[in-house]
Amino acid sequence: MPGLLSCVFVALIVTSQAEAQNYGQNLLVKAAGQSAAIPGWDLQSTAKAGHELARLSTVDYDSSSWHHIGSRATVFAGLIEAGVYNADDLFYSDNLNTKVDYSQFSVPWLYRKEFGLQPAKERHFLLKTNGITSKADIWLNGHEVANSEHQAGAYGGHTYDVTSLVKGENALAIKAYPTDFDKDFGLGFVDWNPYPPDNGTGVWRDVEIKETGPLAMDVPRIVSDFREPGQKSVCVTIKTEVQNYEKTKMSGSITGSIKADDGSEVTSVSKMFSLLPGETKTISIQSIIENPEVWWPAQWGKQPLYEAQVSVYSAGALSDTSTKKKFGIRHVVSEVNSHNDTLFHINGRPFLVFGGGYSPDIFLRWDGKTFETQMKYVLDMGMNTIRLEGKQMHPELYEIADRIGLMVISGWECCDKWEAWSYNGDVTATLWNENDYHTANASMRHEASMLQSHASMLAFFVGSDYWPNDRAAAMYVQALHDWDWQNPIICSAAKRGYPEILGPSGMKMDGPYDWVPPNYWYGDQLGAGFGFGSELGAGVGTPEIGSLRKFLSRSDMENLWKAPQKGLFHMSRNVSQFYNRSVYNNALYHRYGKPTSLEDYLLKAQMMDYEATKAEYEGYAANFNSERPATGAIYWMLNNAWPSLHWNQFDYYLHPAGSYFGTKVGARTEHVAYNYDEKKIVLINRSLTGQGARTIDIQLVDTDGKIISKHNLQVQTTPNTSKSVADVAGIDKIANVAFLRVVLSDSKGNTLSRNIYWLSSNIDTLDWDNSTWWYTPVTKFVDLTALNTMKQADLHVTSNPLYGSEHVIVLENKSDIPAVFIRLNLVDKDGMDVNPVQWSDNYVTLWPREKMALTVSSLGSSAAAVEISGKNVKNGQVPLKYLR
Numbered sequence: 001m002p003g004l005l006s007c008v009f010v011a012l013i014v015t016s017q018a019e020a021q022n023y024g025q026n027l028l029v030k031a032a033g034q035s036a037a038i039p040g041w042d043l044q045s046t047a048k049a050g051h052e053l054a055r056l057s058t059v060d061y062d063s064s065s066w067h068h069i070g071s072r073a074t075v076f077a078g079l080i081e082a083g084v085y086n087a088d089d090l091f092y093s094d095n096l097n098t099k100v101d102y103s104q105f106s107v108p109w110l111y112r113k114e115f116g117l118q119p120a121k122e123r124h125f126l127l128k129t130n131g132i133t134s135k136a137d138i139w140l141n142g143h144e145v146a147n148s149e150h151q152a153g154a155y156g157g158h159t160y161d162v163t164s165l166v167k168g169e170n171a172l173a174i175k176a177y178p179t180d181f182d183k184d185f186g187l188g189f190v191d192w193n194p195y196p197p198d199n200g201t202g203v204w205r206d207v208e209i210k211e212t213g214p215l216a217m218d219v220p221r222i223v224s225d226f227r228e229p230g231q232k233s234v235c236v237t238i239k240t241e242v243q244n245y246e247k248t249k250m251s252g253s254i255t256g257s258i259k260a261d262d263g264s265e266v267t268s269v270s271k272m273f274s275l276l277p278g279e280t281k282t283i284s285i286q287s288i289i290e291n292p293e294v295w296w297p298a299q300w301g302k303q304p305l306y307e308a309q310v311s312v313y314s315a316g317a318l319s320d321t322s323t324k325k326k327f328g329i330r331h332v333v334s335e336v337n338s339h340n341d342t343l344f345h346i347n348g349r350p351f352l353v354f355g356g357g358y359s360p361d362i363f364l365r366w367d368g369k370t371f372e373t374q375m376k377y378v379l380d381m382g383m384n385t386i387r388l389e390g391k392q393m394h395p396e397l398y399e400i401a402d403r404i405g406l407m408v409i410s411g412w413e414c415c416d417k418w419e420a421w422s423y424n425g426d427v428t429a430t431l432w433n434e435n436d437y438h439t440a441n442a443s444m445r446h447e448a449s450m451l452q453s454h455a456s457m458l459a460f461f462v463g464s465d466y467w468p469n470d471r472a473a474a475m476y477v478q479a480l481h482d483w484d485w486q487n488p489i490i491c492s493a494a495k496r497g498y499p500e501i502l503g504p505s506g507m508k509m510d511g512p513y514d515w516v517p518p519n520y521w522y523g524d525q526l527g528a529g530f531g532f533g534s535e536l537g538a539g540v541g542t543p544e545i546g547s548l549r550k551f552l553s554r555s556d557m558e559n560l561w562k563a564p565q566k567g568l569f570h571m572s573r574n575v576s577q578f579y580n581r582s583v584y585n586n587a588l589y590h591r592y593g594k595p596t597s598l599e600d601y602l603l604k605a606q607m608m609d610y611e612a613t614k615a616e617y618e619g620y621a622a623n624f625n626s627e628r629p630a631t632g633a634i635y636w637m638l639n640n641a642w643p644s645l646h647w648n649q650f651d652y653y654l655h656p657a658g659s660y661f662g663t664k665v666g667a668r669t670e671h672v673a674y675n676y677d678e679k680k681i682v683l684i685n686r687s688l689t690g691q692g693a694r695t696i697d698i699q700l701v702d703t704d705g706k707i708i709s710k711h712n713l714q715v716q717t718t719p720n721t722s723k724s725v726a727d728v729a730g731i732d733k734i735a736n737v738a739f740l741r742v743v744l745s746d747s748k749g750n751t752l753s754r755n756i757y758w759l760s761s762n763i764d765t766l767d768w769d770n771s772t773w774w775y776t777p778v779t780k781f782v783d784l785t786a787l788n789t790m791k792q793a794d795l796h797v798t799s800n801p802l803y804g805s806e807h808v809i810v811l812e813n814k815s816d817i818p819a820v821f822i823r824l825n826l827v828d829k830d831g832m833d834v835n836p837v838q839w840s841d842n843y844v845t846l847w848p849r850e851k852m853a854l855t856v857s858s859l860g861s862s863a864a865a866v867e868i869s870g871k872n873v874k875n876g877q878v879p880l881k882y883l884r
Helices: 002-022 075-081 087-091 368-380 395-404 434-451 470-482 518-522 545-551 554-562 582-592 598-622 658-666 785-789
Strands: 035-037 040-045 067-070 109-116 124-130 135-140 143-146 157-161 169-177 207-212 215-217 221-224 233-244 250-259 265-275 280-290 306-314 317-321 325-327 332-336 342-346 349-351 353-357 385-387 407-411 457-461 531-536 630-635 670-675 680-685 692-702 707-717 721-727 738-746 751-759 778-780 795-801 806-813 819-827 837-839 844-846 851-858 865-869 876-879
Touching (some): 040 075, 124 135, 221 325, 265 280, 554 598, 582 598, 598 658, 670 751, 707 721, 795 865, 795 876, 819 851
Parallel strands (some): 215 317, 353 385, 385 407
Antiparallel strands (some): 035 207, 040 109, 124 207, 306 317, 332 342, 670 680, 692 738, 795 806, 819 865
16 A cells, blocks of 8 residues: 555656646746745636636636736736726826725635646645735635635735645635725725725735745744944844654754845854654754944934845755845834833934834835835935834835834734724724634734844834733734744833733824924923824825826815815815814914915915924924923824825825925924924934034024024034023014024034024914814914015026936025025926925025025936925026036
8 A cells, every 4th residue: 555655646746747847937936945926816806707716726717818917916906907997097086986886896806826836755835825805715726725714814924835735737716805994804094095995905915835845944033132332242043933844753954144234244054953743843043243233223323234044954955945034233122211101212322203104005006116215205304213003014115124224113003903892982893703813813923024133123013092902912922022023012002001911002192183383392282292102293295286286176176275174085084084174274274364376275285284294393302301201203194095185294196395394304313493382492413423512593584584683602412312502582573474594503614404484473372171182273373474475585596417317406585585485396398296306405495695505306207497486486497407
């Protein structure tokens, strides 16, 4: 009998090799240690193709008439890719609501792919999922691999041994079930925007096939004993699980190396081991790195990365190898201070978090180049962190963050199944059952495996609006610890409660989410500049006209300024408090005056947005060393999932406007800010090295350019501190509106920060006692309407080319009055916005007779001209010249 079985086995191997040979170039992997993602899918609805996966997952089934899509695509993203829908068309006006049959997504959809493999003796094949929304049945070559009870959750990654099922020619079929956010662990957008028609259903992450020898290893993880700079050597431990897939005891070895950024080998590693049949064992290898290069957030230093790679050998032959694993030498901790606020430390230094809430594309389409541009915008604005609320996305996200020095807070999302606890009265989702704990545990373990080694990781929030119960919290913590997580684990983004194992979150989520005046951030209640605000902002982010024309009809644009209370499809969902701009518009009409046109409305909106974002970041930076210190602020939000009329610091088309440049000024590393409440100037230093003598020039002028007060003082600055340094005289003498200019210079006369405010003699009166969770009412608004009747300034603009796409734009105010809120916009030869773009500054105000040079770099299409507009300047255009 044993001999017969051996003969049959050999025959099967020969047949399989022949099949693989016939499969030609379609081999997905060709040798032990290789892994590859399914490169693309055939996509179809079960309403058309049926549900019989036993038939659909055989190579004789013809799916050539199905839609053909890429390797990562929700159902709806796949239909866009296949040309069934056009995203730009769906984004226009309310087309997403009127041009899509939502009922077609009430049934499961099928993903199918054929590929070749080369089965052989002591060859094993693993199928790895990284999350399929919301759950799926998986079949290979007519046999079930997993059912939807096990393969569940948007982040539910699993590895399946499919060795016994593979052939030379293979057919894989996945049935993805419709996502219900009240019942499934999906990936939703809460109230950020309308839900996608398919609720994000489908294979949105890679499905991979891996070939190994007798021994296979899991994703390696990197642990170090580094604590702070000055450490002369660091012990680095590489850990990985190795599994014996054979029925006999196997001996093996792990070998590998750690390399520096330049590719040179820093150290080599090796270790022998043995495994019993079917046994899995954790193999740990320690190595010493002498004189380590330390990784820092971008504002504090460089981002050197090391690279580790290990391979497993059995009987001298390669059995498996890991992907190259990048890691940085750095240390992150957090503490909850005496005020019950969380403060992070990076490499031993207190770290004031300046961040924004990131959103992926509404259809979960991923473009690494776009993401990197967005993150470069984040750094350009002076921010240092993004928060992902249940939007972990793909490994490339963290690789980019590692490389550019941006910190990342990851975590689960609110308001759906993820937070379906008995004490959460804000959701209607069904409470967790036993299988839900298994799904959440698998999700946490998968995400930990993806995130663990990344230098950019700041923390993981295991809850958002609500904390997980004790059982779930203990499960999450154990999963993270099993993966050697070395970063803070925080129970939630709010202070509503906490599980015993984690303690208080130290985070506040008291709003605002809609417009509040600039002086709000200097208050002592709710979201004002103290503690750690995990998500808060003034609800601003109005796109400029070039972007609006891409997604709003003429009547939509008229509604913006003619119907200030009207619900708008491009705001939040229609069940949300944020479906209209009524709070925002009420403030705009009172403070700046009733708009006279769309152009007038947009100008006033940009001034409001600029004020709002600048004040938030300044308020938090100014209070870094206060009695109750500010420890972090996550602006809500950084960007939008689709073209939106609020909650962004740059719009969907990557066009920066008022909220962007307000942030860019307010978040400067060395800066001077005006405290609206105390009428004082605050010196801010968020660097680790800037110190010594500084000069601050303060001038207050009226709308006619006449000086109300001026003051020049010498101060000393200290790294990573803020302090009040001077009173501003003359505020009580302002008749209607005045302009405050504060300029910070170093000992050599170099300008470090130039900051302009438009002020009245009083501030907006906040009704703190009647605050809601989304905003604080204003009972009396400041009157800034005198801006509307200012004389026109004589502004001259010239351009000079630098290298490549960079230009110097010189602004000169040749009049005796301020030139207010000058907007510069880069356009191509057809007058269309050029995006992405990087300005040294924009939306600037010039003092009488002041001259200023700005730089601009076109990062996208070729720019032809700069458009000029502003509050009291003549609209115009300056052509650009290029060096030959």
